[in-house]
Amino acid sequence: MSASSPSLQHAALLHSHHDAHHGQNATPGVPFSRPSTPRLQPPQIGFYGLGNMGYFMARNLAKHKHSHPAGALPLLVYNRTRAKSEQLLKEVGADHVEIADSPEQLATDCDVIFTNLASDAVVIEVYTKFKNALTEAKHDKPKIFVETSTTFPNVAGQLDELLSEAPNTHLITCPVFGPPAAADKAQLVIVMSGDYRSKKEVAYLLVPAVGKKAIDLGGNLQKAPTLKLMGNSIILGCIEVIAEAITMGEKAGIEPESALNTIKELFPNSPIANYAAKIVHDEFDGSKGFAIDGGLKDASHIRRLTSELNAPMPVVDIAHQHMLTARALHEAQKVSGTQSFASLDWSALVAGPRLAAGLDGLDSSKHTKVEKAE
Structure with a gap:
């Protein structure tokens, strides 16, 4: 599942060429045309990490009709301190947010899983739990993991190796620029690297719900954290x-x-x-x-x-x-x-x-x- 393989790079070039001639399909701030084969129903989205940044990101993702349309399942959230999850549930309501019992539930129940965590060690620990959960569940459905934390670039390779054992699973690195006040107002700048099709889908979830602009850095997972x-x-x-x-x-x-x-x-x-x-x-x-x-x-x-x-x-x-x-x-x-x-x-x-x-x-x-x- 390496995001920098020649075949994926070639596919990215083809899609970039296509987008250049079909820009009318794009949303302002998103460097991709809309996914040509959207899901039959809105994806189940999960979010791990409700700190100073993650809380606002998860709240805005859960409330925005563009990313979370009518009929979508509530955003499934998890935080080590459950009180933050309960605070978010109280703020936006059960129609928009549901609290997960464990990180493993996010991995098995969700189609797109966002993480916003405090340190490299915690990121690796959480993704190890994700990997173990998918292995135990014999997962075979498409999933996208979106790592938004600020990490050392080589952490991306470690996460990619962990998830590569699960079929149909993609990782994109997706750190964000902006203080909590910008996160609160959905004015973050988002940088993305990894699997091209996954970036397209995630970009339309995040802009304008969470950020004002997404920047594509190609297939190499280390480029965005760098x-x-x-x-x-x-x-x-x-x-x-x-x-x-x-x-x-x-x-x-x-x-x-x-x-x-x-x-x-x-x-x-x-x-x-x-x-x-x-x-x-x-x-x-x-x-x-x-x-x-x-x-x-x-x-x-x-x-x-x-x-x-x-x-x-x-x-x-x-x-x-x-x-x-x-x-x-x-x-x-x-x-x-x-x-x-x-x-x-x-x-x-x-x-x-x-x-x-x-x-x-x-x-x-x-x-x-x-x-x-x-």
Whole structure:
């Protein structure tokens, strides 16, 4: 079932040629024409992982008529903490969501299974359960597994090997760009790699229900997770440079609000401006953004990739160190009972530049206001 086999690549080229001449069948934001042989009935969809991102993705998928039309079975969801599943059920109702008893039930009962999980180890653990369930059930019906987590690229190969023993089973890697606020508003950007026909079907499930655009990266399963890490390196690098610049300006007597207003003018409607606002206002609540543990995981993946490819990214190295500094300060606050948030957002990496400049790392209200002489 290798998604990079010559026959599948050839098929992808043929379909791409077909799509170029039949673009009128496509939905805006989807790089594929509609599947030519749709299912006789809507697929049973499953979703594992209702964290900061997965909750909104699953909710929007369950509620959107485009992806979940009348007559479709409720979205089958599973989360290690059942309370999140019950919260989603309460929000959208039993017509839209049903709670699965186990990961294995998702694998055996669903046609399309989405996963959004916290770490590589958890992803591999969950897909091992999927594989065992399919083997025990003697599965032979077509299934598509859609891995939306941020993982190291070679994890895709491990998952593909696990699922390859089950007949008619395809895997696509499908990480997403955007913070929880974008997931809430179905404004994610989706990148996809793997089996061509599976991508077509999944793209029309996700756009516009979950995201505003899907980007096709071909048949190699490692391409989508690699692009996701590349994108996150850009975001992380921007946060680091913003943190350094705002800190330098503050030491020079530039009011942080003035710096923020300038950044908003330079980068209007941009995540860069949003992160600058978090830094200026000390809005480091990890439950409302991207938690620093996730940032450290991604930075570690990026640094590993740069080492394997001999492609240094020193800004990411520095950002990684500064996130560690912020987390260490936060852990010390927990010990003393003075922490403001249960977890930190990765924008808290500003603690590194602040400490180096002789300022408080996480509380800018303690900074001495500097007035430079005329």
